[in-house]
Amino acid sequence: MKNFILMIAGGLAVSMTAFSPGGANAAGMDDDIYWHVQADQAEYRIGDGADVLAWQGNAWIGNDDHRLAFKTEGENPIGKRLEKAEFQFLYRKPISDFFDVNAGIRHDLRPDPDRTYGVIGIQGLAKQFVETDANLFVSETGDVSARFEAEVDWLITQRLVLQPLVEVDLAFSEDRRIHSGAGINTVEAGLRLKYEIRREFAPYIGLHYERKFGATANFARDEGEDTDALRFVAGVSFWF
Amino acid sequence: MRRLMLAALAAILLAPATARAGTYDLTIGTAAINVAGKDQTAMTINGSIPGPVLRFKEGEDLVINVTNTLAEDTSIHWHGLILPYQQDGVPGISFPGIKPGETFTYRFPAQQAGTYWYHSHSGMQEAVGMYGALVIEPKAREPFRYDREHVIVLSDWHPDDSPHKILSNLKMSADYYNYQKRTLSTFVDDAGKMGLGAALADRMDWGDMRMLPSDIADVSGYVFLANGRNTEQNWTGLFKPGERVRLRFINAAAMTFFDVRIPGLKMTVVQADGNNVRPVPVDEFRIAVAETYDVIVRPTEDKAYAVLAESMARTGFARATLAPRMGMAGDIPANRPKQYLTMADMGMAHGDMAGMAGMDHGTMGQGATHTMPDGSTMAGTRHEGQGMTHAMPDGTTMKGESHAGHSMPAQPTHTMPDGATMAGMDHSAHGAPASGDKADPFYAPGSGLMPKAAEGGKFLSYADLKAIKPLYPDRPAAREIEVRLTGNMERYVWSINGVKYSDAEPIRLKFGERVRFKFVNETMMTHPMHLHGMWQILDNGSGKYNPAKHTISIAPGKTVEADIEADAEGEWAFHCHLMYHMATGMFRKVVVERETAEAVR
DSSP states (O other): OOHHHHHHHHHHHHHHHHOOOOOOOOGGTOOOOOOEEEEEEEEEESSSSOOOOEEEEEEEEEESOEEEEEEEEEEEESSSSSOOEEEEEEEEOOSSSSSSEEEEEEEESSSSSSSSEEEEEEEEEEEEEEEEEEEEETTTTTTTEEEEEEOOEEESSEEEEEEEEEEEEEESSSSSSGOOOOOEEEEEEEEEEEOOTTTEEEEEEEEEEEEHHHHHHHHHTTTTSSEEEEEEEEEEEEEE | HHHHHHHHHHHHHHHGGGEEHHHHHHHHEEEESSSSSSSSEEEETBSSOOOOOOOEEEEEEEEEEEOOOSSSOBBOEETTOOGGGGGGGBTTTTOOOBBBTEEEEEEEEOOOEEEEEEEBBTGGGGGOOOOEEOOOOOOOOSOOOOSSSEEEEEEEESSSOOOHHHHHHHOOTTTTTOOOOHHHHHHHHHHHHHHHHHHHHHHHHHHHHHHOOSSSSSOOOOEEEETTBBBOEEEEEEETTTEEEEEEEEOSSSSSSEEETTTTOOOOEEEEEEEEEEEEOOOOEETTTOOOEEEEEEOOSSOOOEEEEEETTSSOEEEEEEEEEETTTOOEEEEEEEOOOOGGGGGGOOGHHHHHHSSOOOGTTTTTTTOOOOOOOOGGGGHHHHHHHHHHHHHHOOOOOOTTTOOOOOOOOOOOOGGGOTOOOOOGGSSOOOTOOOOOTTSSSOOOOOOOOOOOOEEGGGGGOOOOSSSSOOOOOOOEEEEEEETTTTTEEEEEEEEEEOOOOOOOEETTEEEEEEEOSSSSSOOOEEEEOOEEOOOOOOOOOOEEEEEEETTTEEEEEEEOOOOOOEEEEEESSHHHHTTTTTTTEEEEEEOOOHHHO
16 A cells, blocks of 8 residues: 555656646746646445456546556455455557557555556547557566557437447466466456536446356466456536 | 027928928826726726727838836837838837837828738737737728727637736646636436447547547637627727727737627628628627728617627627717527537548538537526616716727718618527537538538627628728739647647747748748637738639738638738738747748848858
8 A cells, every 4th residue: 555655646647747827928928837636436335246346447537649647546345355456557649539558657555566568559530539558568477458548428418428338458478376377367348327417526336247267267266366357336426 | 499490490490301290109107997897907908898990091101119018128019010020019020029118109101091900029928918909090091981980899708817827727728717627427428319339439530530520619618808898897889879989999909810790780791811802791890809990880779789799619709889879788599518629620531531520510419508698687777877887998988970872782781680699599500500501611611610690690791801902912922831830739839830939940032022821720720821021812702802811710620821922021920820839839930131242142
């Protein structure tokens, strides 16, 4: 936990000092610095297995051309120790109208033992308004893995939004100590129904399904865990 | 005594050198305003929104002392005026700006006449109240008559978010303010109307572009104001039945285009952007951000007429009233149905899309969502006292002289029987356009923004504007400069030729040359492009009678050309006048320079 706080503090300090504020006159303000902090998911999952508290969030600061970004996600089964906690510090730059490239480091406090990765990835808005994020990771042990995420907002009304999403994690080699096999490791699929009370604040309910494959599934079975789980979720997404 | 004599001597000596001057003192500060049900802080000029109407006479010197009592820099730009560039008031281009506590004196001769305006060009102060009207009386008689005049400054006030917050929200999520997106229910409606396949194909087309057909105004939630009053506060201008009333409309909004009509009155447009045009009788006109239009109306009945300025995105009205007595109010009708952009506005109306363009998006989803802004129940008496306590920024001057001999254009003052109480009637749903309602060539064929008069009849087009006295002899432009209006809606970055201001080189013009700006709007937004210091002579097919404007609005998917006579040496601003497009980069410096011997070689 101490590491985590240090990392956030350090990230913010770097972010704040890396840029100087823009000018105040109308003719020179198109290069101003903006920042936002966003929690996409802060939710409680109930269903197969233990209940889980899960989060996924990000923050960024910068102008149109250069941004520093922070991402985090994790899962904490109730009554057990933290299962997954991941932090990324990234430099972000636009590469096309709709896509950015991200490069930086990722540090996982969990699973145990912790791992540090180099990250390179592309995120942006694909056709049909699909938000995508694809990343390649190289760990300190030399293992290469990848993750692909996609989600889309379907408007039922102006404020009621149905949000399907899918995440696929795969690895190109086995890292036995963190129970990661080679090949597709996990697939997660979610369906959340949000109500945007404000743009910045939306409670939601939904379903979350997760399934482990291959060697990763074997590792789970060895530990006496399920290889798949379907859970109801309730949570809130917010940003400021 | 000796000092007095010296002073007298000095006065005698200096007298011939001093032209007649109209002098104003303006103080920039803050004041509380209440247009959204609560006191909020605005940045004001002499304590009011709008600032005072500044009146000058053609030929005299304008002397304006601007004192900054804010804690930040400020400036005043004289919108549409021809002047030395150091007096133009753009920090970073014409001068360093006015520091806190400092007084800056603007001084320049009034070389023109007409309706203009002034506003801050610093930060985004204009969006929080720093604007006002500026009127220059002509030396010569005007080619139209009127008995009385009123200035009507239209604007928008955001009750929730500061300009910086608005930009920050747009940078986070460009559709933050769009609550008129297409939803499941509009999809079901569309599928019912055009079939599931066509509805799906239409959604896919927009999805491929990652754009929203409902993106007509980037920012919503505004309260619309007429002379600083909201619809309830109902700014009222007086008339005596039978009088000819000149209305000087100025759009000082940050982001809002208004469609202006006065149910029951024909309006005769006599001036656009300060320059006289051949009179055009219209039922409605669209005033882009930063434009001005002067119209003459002749109310004959002893009743209140509503002056309605409906936002182009159909989210509400600015309402003023013309009345024979204070305390009366014209009615506010329901908003017209939401307009949607079409593929034509995306510049994509190629062959097989013809069917698409014909599809009237404008009538989709009507009836379901438009809210009545509690219009019809607004008894005027209730607001009487309120109206009197505010300082009237407009002096409501009476014009005594009658210009006999100048014939007025035919003004069929057809009065709508009880036109004011037609609230709630969905006129646009009647489908069949009224006679005389033809497509405006300044919009893409099939455009979802194509203007149509609310009550039928004539809607003003740029094509109708013909100069009475051209300011310049007609001659071909020496060269053409392409000005592509570009932007990235998703990132909320706006630009010219794909480059935003801070990354761009200035546009350089040679003193004395005539150049043609070819505006190509590659975005889905309408951009009112404003050039400081020089006129843009809009090519609307009128040849030597092409009208000179300071602001030219270019609709989505359109190419519009205008000539510039580069007769003003110096450094000038050139930008989209939508506040958040200007602030994010749709801006250029234009440098007009004489060729030196060295440069010619």
